[in-house]
Amino acid sequence: MPRPISPGIHASPILLYMPAAVSAAESAASVDPTAALERALRAAIAAVTGLPAEESDPHIRPSGNPQFGDFQANFAMALAKKIGANPRQLATDVLARAQLTGIADKAEVAGPGFVNIHLAGGALASALDAFDSPALGIVPATATYAVTVDLCGVNVAKQMHVGHLRATIIGDTIARVHERLGRKVWRENHLGDWGLPIAMTLAALRRAGTNLDSLTLEDLNRAYRAAQLEGRDDAAGMIAAHATRVGPHRIAELEAQNTGAALAQEDARATLVRLQSGDAQLVAEWQKIIHCTMQEVFETAAVLGVQLTDEHSRGESFFRDRLGPTVEAFAKSGLGVEDDGAIVVRYPDRDRPMLIRKRDGGFLYATTDLAACKFRVQDLKSDRVVYVVDARQRDHFKDVFDAVRMIGWNKLADGTEAELVHVPFGSVLGADKKPLKTRSGENFTLKALLDEAIERGTREVRARSTDPNAPTAGMSDADLAAIGSAVGIAAVKYADLGSDVTRDYVFDLDRMVSFEGDTGPYLQYAHARMASILGKALDAAAHAPPRPAISVAEPAERQLALTLLRYPQIVREVAQHLDPSRLCAYLHGLATSYNGFYQQCPVLKCEDPALRASRLRLCAISKHVMKDGLGLLGITAPERM
């Protein structure tokens, strides 16, 4: 079995360097007025202070308060201290020197030395015009290596639960964002399909004479749990199982004994031996169990709008022939040393070693991960390998990654060192703030959660469609159901992706499928309004020029334009920091900006044809960005809802 997903804990923020993103940032600079601003100020700072350009960072950021303008530059205080000057004077001198014509309308010094900048309306308009393209300012990466994303991580014969939701959708979003940036992505579903637990289940099913062709996952899960319980009661059987050199269960669990279980255990052990030796009959049955499990996993993935299919499955069994060679390689290099009969890897900076082979010769979880990591870097040729796994496995991945680096398996053929990262997501807790137990408890399965969300979404959509003035009035039942499903799923995904993934959160169904406020449906609603206004303008638009001039004059228009232009930067940040919540926050801000614009700036009712065309184009760009962004989260954006 691979990684048990459930309760866990917080993690440190992940700050990563991503070479491809940097070049994209520079390429996108032409579209971005802030880049022009930065260049101009950097040059002026260098000229005034005599410092090299790389030490002349103007520290530009969006203004905290709109009254201060669009951007502020915070370089003066720190630099003045460094060179022994007066901050306000330095800021004034720099502004006098800076070439801001065509970029900024106004730039002034405030407070202790802040520089407040009002962007020129024309600069915003022309930046937006360039931005309005299928790429939306995102420049494809030139990297030739791939990115591997380890996601989902289900166990064969086990029902998916809420924890799997996280590993699946966080991983999917990270994969999509990298693809959006032009990277080749390998989605690796490292399923637990090998070892004694599977053999136990298989043996139990055979004893019961179950027809594996009509097996449901629920039957399978029941058989799995029953087999686990049997095994847990039996020490002798487990010890015997250890002798077969397979990955079994912790000794601590083996306290009581019973003869019936011993027989079952004996049966499982024999089954495993036959499975491992390639017994055709057993292998076929094993595959049926996997098929049965994956059937539901793929169905769930489809419901969730996650790109995950058979081609992404590469279970632990795939690496079974690489475990021996892995240990040998470590032993040979001197990194793997014997300790009390077992083989361990030791680290210079910590006491805790990593076990890679047991005293009885059996391999461990870590051994498989070492082999898989090498495969991902060197066979899948990835310069970035991302593991979306429960935060409780922090130490484990630190150990694995360090071991991989020590032996050099993180190096690609040309010597490039791949980046190995664990995205440690927090646990889903119960109302009592304790981990939702799934091994024993009858808690919410993932399927139950999604069914509930879809049902509530559909109910909501149906109810609204009964209003004759509603845009959804008169739609077919199937269409309403599709929209309802999209709304329900959006609510669940946004609730999960919307805050820092490393944090635990309390599972609250009502909050998860909420449709008001800062939620997935709020974003979908904003999108539907964008679609609606554009749909109504269609006739008139037929007579308009294809790319009418954009004018950005009203405060709400400025606000919207500034927000839109930040999109490429946000997508890059999400990839760099492996943090989907930034995209959620951005899209929420976009929806809010659009709503403000919608409130304050008449579009269809605007009497000036040029301004009307300009505003329609703002709507179109907004819709494009919203749809693109939601797409990166794997959330569909209905035209009506």
Next chain:
RNA sequence: GCAUGCGUAGCUCAGCUGGAUAGAGCAUCGGUCUUCGAAACCGAAUGUCGUUGGUUCGAAUCCAACCGCGUGCGCCA
């Protein structure tokens, strides 16, 4: 014990590489639908940013100690 992570409004959380008055959503109270979609918008109210000390022109953010909660720790996966 060692390691690691977290403590921000009644609740759930933001706070982007230290910056101007700490922000959203929910809940509460009050406004806005004959007017481009009210799943929306506008307004009101709400805080010893766990505590103490330190660094700094400037700290929720960096450092130290302490308090509280969580998680992990050699033959499970």
